[in-house]
Amino acid sequence: MQMSGAQMVCEAIIAEGVKTVFGYPGGAIMHVYDEIYKQDGFEHILTRHEQAAVHAADGYARATGEVGVAMVTSGPGFTNAVTGLATAYMDSIPLVVISGQVPLSLIGTDGFQEIDAVGISRPCTKHNFLVRSLEELPRILKEAFYLARSGRPGPILVDIPKDITVDIGEFNYPDSVHIPSYKPTYKGNNRQIEKAVEAIKKAKKPLLYIGGGAVLSNAYKLIRELAEKTQIPAVETLMARGVMGAKNPLLLGMLGMHGNYASNMAMSETDLIISLGARFDDRVTGKLSEFAKYADIIHVDIDPANIAKLVDVDYPIVGDVSTVLKKMLPLLDDVNTARYQAWRDILKRYDELHPQSYVDSDEVIKPQWAIERLGELVGEDAIITSDVGQHQMWAAQHYPFDRPRQWINSGGLGTMGFGLPAAIGAKRAYPEKTVINITGDGSILMNVQELITAAEYKVPVINVILNNHFLGMVRQWQTFFYEKRYSETDLSFQPNWKALAEACGGIGYDVTTKEEFDAALEDAIKQNKVCFMNVAVNRFENVLPMVPAGGALFNMMLPPKTEENGGEK
Template sequence: MGQMSGAQMICEALIAEGVTTVFGYPGGAIMHVYDEIYKQNGFEHILNRHEQAAVHAADGYARATGEVGVAMVTSGPGFTNAVTGIATAYTDSTPMVVISGQVPRSLIGTDGFQEIDAVGISRPCTKHNFLVHSLKELPRVLKEAFYIARSGRPGPVLVDIPKDITVDIGEFNYPDSVDIPTYKPTYKGNKRQIEKAVEAIKSAKKPLLYLGGGIVLSNASELVREFANKTQIPAVETLMARGVMGADNPLLLGMLGMHGNYASNMAMSETDLVISLGARFDDRVTGKLSEFAKYADIIHVDIDAANIGKLVDVDYPIVGDVTEVLKAMLPQLNGVDTARYKSWRDVLNHYNELHPQSYIDSDEVIKPQWAIERIGELVGKDAIITSDVGQHQMWAAQHYPFDRPRQWINSGGLGTMGFGFPAAIGAKRACPDKIVINITGDGSILMNMQELVTASEYKIPVINVILNNHFLGMVRQWQTFFYEKRYSETDLSFQPNFKALAQSCGGIGYDVSTKEEFDEALKDAIKQDRVCFMNVQTNRFEDVLPMVPSGGALFNMMLPETTKGDE
């Protein structure tokens, strides 16, 4: 390709990797790169109004498409602002490359202006990171960064580039392939282990598919559906796996865990064989570990060997990509006796009839669960739903009819408030033909509300449905249950005028307090080509139920009676 500057090399590498959108924010140490971005036409750059939002947007882009998301920030505070976004991507295994500027090499270690040890800070929250030492290694490092981000268990990779390297001129040869002798992810599962697991499935009486986000990352949903269909084994989904089975699938019991439904949690408590696919036994899923799947043998399929045996003892460990392992398993399950599990399915269906996912609706006030179900009815299978973190997130996970993987984008692992709006911007940019709705709360939305400006400037019409209960709702719920109703710092009665706030940034605002207004506003918002805030007044004291109190056994659920009207 000839002689060029480090900054040019970065742009050329991004183009070579097929990057079409970069989310970022310029600053001193990254200016040479931004100068080259100005001159090129290979990709577009979206100027988010905060580095955290830029990384979340890249994250949303990546989750909606499966491609590597790319964010670019400057050194020092630019980088530290990005850390929450990087950590969010890390805990949910999003493939991402973050490029950060660094002070010139001669200033590193001198407490220079806007200098911070980016590789030091990001070490625990990246899959890998690089401080580039010379122009010569820059192309190889960029190539490796993309490769590491998207291969194996995906994750964010940081490339920290000193400013003087972006100015230096050198020969650009972008490598065609990567060879890292120390990094060889395992995709194919061990043949013998797979055979043993299949035997276990055939001899189980009450098997259960425990589906995790790894299925989405591996694009294995079709294979999982085929597996379930072939064997007629019932399934539960984690928060990260919503959409894998499809809402109408009769074999899907629902979501399990702290806010899982009755049948799912009972299924996990009574099963004799857990078939875990791309899930990692998170504490929000397992509850009290000693009571978790107490009567079951466990098959654990995971591409990350460190997840296997980390929390529970596993009987059939299989390190590999879910797609590859299922491809190997499926032919061995030909002619499996599906009637064998019928009485087990009957028990679970009975549980679902006994305690379905439910709430008591109201004619006076909008219930948050109603709002979510209504969105499902109005936009349903087409929309991409993002969320922030809190009650609204759990209600969305419980009540939205998710139909396909990558339809549901939320910060499940780190639980980052402020994730939803910028992630929606990224998802909408990736999928402009889809309706993108961020289901959020009056607490979370304020944590990245500056993105109204971004969405307006670039005409990215995402709809923010703010389920407004004038509370930091999830914390309030815990205070009600476990802190004798001492509502310490959770009352958000003092609020901005959300409608005017949206308008002041070039968006559209709706104040909604009845079901009719809700329908009208949502239908109108879908037609608009501008970003929207729907400020939906809901009842203040609605709880997310069922609930397994933290550290309790999964089968000890607080079940919904209806709201208690604490006012």
């Protein structure tokens, strides 16, 4: 069928089953927007910044497991989108981002709004394309979706010169993809799997180390089955919260820089790490030479480059976590669960010794209380997104995540401003679910313009701002490591949050007491409008436990058991 390049873009998006596209028009992408206007195969959400468009597509992808799609124009439209691409890249999120480019004849001439998009995005995309002719456009679009979702997922950029969107040609959307140089391994080597199973049976202190790959692979049922069957305790990374389910007795908690005591001690003392879709990030391992010194390592990862990148691995298994576990589980029928009883007892004692705790207050709302209260009030029904900083860590520590894809945050890149647009994307995917963005008074301002988007499209996401009038995580480091010189972290000068929300068509709540917190949340859910819950929290609360950067995982600063007298308030 004859059609323009712009139409081909729309037809491909429809053929891929995409229902929602997030984006922002501009000169070089206008022909595509003209076709968007004419079609009714998908809806387009106009964010108010290109970065937010990509984050919204990202939130949509994380919530659903499907490919998210964003569309931006050339030059500044594209450069604004780069942070979104990098965020998705670091967390292996499947996205297709389509950017306009100046016409082919102008490429390389420093034309208006020209920038080398494929050059800039090369290190922060799984792959990218500059379309050079109309003939290759259908194939490239097909490959983009395939590459985004297959193997280790990731964002793909398709940069399309404006004249190609105008040209008319034959559209045959390919049924299949043929990229001979790209063959991801899903299956996992049988011999290696058998060896790993033997190691599990011989271990005394095995530990399941679950990462974001378990979420991407939709492996949570198999992982819960593995834990149940073997009675091996488990720790989750920041990206894997919800895989085991908060109520699972075998879950020790989150490990790493802000992991709980039992999790970090388990990792330090285990004799066999069973790593499922985790990548031994520096925020997880702490000082590498002290990391899991007594452990052999089984590393299951779909990306061979992750294996033996940072730690030596004894049982490398390149494959998809789900596929590998399906092979592994039957081999563990005769596992002796009693073998690990002593180990479970030790870890239980560790958890009793230093549970994940904080000292609550009657005078001021503690941020941890706010998170736990959210968990009590909306719990497993809600989808929680977050920005980056203290609030993110408290949410990861204290929210009772019950299922994967319930917790959406920027782990690898740590992008402030991610939460609100990601929440919009998640809410668009699941309009019936309560979607809450847990954020801080620093982060929320980094994409605050998206209030307008949420109001216009009636996407009622609830933004719980844990407001400590500080750039809290940096302030915490300054307290601990910079002799309390609070360089440029005091955010005392603030907007009127309520008025700001209202100015954009939302609702604002100022919350200073626990009663107000409950009332505001109840009203926010009822009102069904985008809102700010501006929650005044204890200014100098710290995220604990904490492993100082570069320190050994077992050397944690632990939370106080009672309120410290004379502490900063």
